Amino acid sequence: xxxxxxxxxxxxxxxxxxxxxxxxxxxxxxxxxxxxxxxxxxxxxxxxxxxxxxxxxxxxxxxxxxxxxxxxxxxxxxxxxxxxxxxxxxxxxxxxxxxxxxxxxxxxxxxxxxxxxxxxxxxxxxxxxxxxxxxxxxxxxxxxxxxxxxxxxxxxxxxxxxxxxxxxxxxxxxxxxxxxxxxxxxxxxxxxxxxxxxxxxxxxxxxxxxxxxxxxxxxxxxxxxxxxx
Ligand code: SAH
Numbered sequence: 150x151x152x153x154x155x156x157x158x159x160x161x162x163x164x165x166x167x168x169x170x171x172x173x174x175x176x177x178x179x180x181x182x183x184x185x186x187x188x189x190x191x192x193x194x195x196x197x198x199x200x201x202x203x204x205x206x207x208x209x210x211x212x213x214x215x216x217x218x219x220x221x222x223x224x225x226x227x228x229x230x231x232x233x234x235x236x237x238x239x240x241x242x243x244x245x246x247x248x249x250x251x252x253x254x255x256x257x258x259x260x261x262x263x264x265x266x267x268x269x270x271x272x273x274x275x276x277x278x279x280x281x282x283x284x285x286x287x288x289x290x291x292x293x294x295x296x297x298x299x300x301x302x303x304x305x306x307x308x309x310x311x312x313x314x315x316x317x318x319x320x321x322x323x324x325x326x327x328x329x330x331x332x333x334x335x336x337x338x339x340x341x342x343x344x345x346x347x348x349x350x351x352x353x354x355x356x357x358x359x360x361x362x363x364x365x366x367x368x369x370x371x372x373x374x375x376x377x378x
Pocket of ligand 1: 218220249251253254255256257270271276297299315316370373374
């Protein structure tokens with residue numbers, strides 16, 4: 150009983166912290182209530198190592214080991230908002246969504262609420278393994294994570310309705326554009342470690358893309374090759 154009470158209190162405090170975070174994101178310009186609701190329902194503390202879990206609901210990126218980070222909630226919310234614009238799950242759902250750079254799995258958890266299935270690639274094996282566990286703990290089932298180099302795209306031929314890159318690269322890899330369905334959308338931080346902007350790409354027809362440059366951002370770099378440990 151004591152244990153139950155303690156756990157309940159902790160859960161309640163996380164819930165309050167999530168509400169405050171959603172309010173912060175709304176005040177920073179996240180307007181889609183579906184996204185704010187997803188932030189409210191996603192237990193970010195489960196995606197963060199113990200040492201930082203007390204800061205899980207601050208609007209900032211935090212270290213997750215292997216010199217990588219969990220993205221800032223505002224950035225996760227913004228990228229999600231852009232990709233789901235015009236998509237209504239019941240009427241016009243996003244089918245398969247591809248993420249490059251699973252990290253701890255938080256962005257995958259948020260976007261999983263808006264698509265049939267999220268496919269995510271991570272080049273660092275222990276992170277890919279941990280992300281699978283994190284998503285399971287968060288009760289999410291519609292995901293597939295693979296340890297693979299995302300610059301090469303999903304390792305078997307497949308088309309996606311949306312692609313989200315959570316690591317920065319100077320130019321959007323051609324393979325990723327090819328793996329996009331016509332009418333599909335891709336969002337990717339482009340640039341180097343000093344200057345990056347979020348690029349939004351829409352596939353209008355085969356080999357016909359429309360690119361829009363959005364906000365300045367700062368992501369860890371997208372690197373080639375796989376890392377075992
Ligand atoms: N999506 C995460 C943020 C991840 S940080 C979140 O929800 O918070 C970026 C991740 O991209 C890191 O884990 C890094 O290892 C990974 N990454 C970098 N280059 C990659 C590549 N070529 N393929 C797959 N993952 C890559």
